Amino acid sequence: MLKEFREFAMKGNVVDLAIGVIIGAAFGAIVTSIVGDIFMPVVGAIFGGLDFSNYFLPLASNVTATSLAAAREQGAVLAYGHFLTVVINFLIIAWILFMVVKGINRLHRKQADAPPPPAPPTKEEVLLGEIRDILARKA
Structure with a gap:
């Protein structure tokens, strides 16, 4: 195992x-x-x-703090400012990853569009070329 x-x-x-x-x-x-x-x-x-990070709605009646950290210690809060910051983080990450993937796809497309290198001549082609050269010298 x-x-x-x-x-x-x-x-x-x-x-x-x-x-x-x-x-x-x-x-x-x-x-x-x-x-x-x-x-x-x-x-x-x-x-x-x-400043989005300290925007919140108190869900408990005893929450009197003005900062999110202090309000969380006093009771339940709806931290919509923190949520907005996380959404902005996500959008920036998604945009950057989109740009990275788009760049990688562009590189792959360029490699796919490039003509393949010419194949080396076969043995028969080499032999025919040698015969041609010999005949050209004798003529």
């Missing part, structure tokens, strides 16, 4: 999937930073200090 598991785990697809998941997690962290540290502050500056 251990041998079968090792064979399964070492198949190319499983290793490729593991690498993809690790790179995807790192890519997600990068996009989260881009959205939280670059994109959302610019959006906030354009819309007069708008």
Whole structure:
């Protein structure tokens, strides 16, 4: 059973999937930073200090906090600002992945459109060429 598991785990697809998941997690962290540290502050500056991350609706009557973290400690809240930030993260990730896939498809198309290299001459063609050259010298 251990041998079968090792064979399964070492198949190319499983290793490729593991690498993809690790790179995807790192890519997600990068996009989260881009959205939280670059994109959302610019959006906030354009819309007069708008900060989605602390927008929430209290669901419990005892919630009096003004920040989302403090409100969550006091009771149930509907954190729609955080949800909007996650949606923006998703849209940016989807757009970047779309552009990557589009670029890869373009490269594959260029490779498919390129003419194949000429085939090397067959033995018969080489022999006929030698016969032609010999006949041309004798003539």
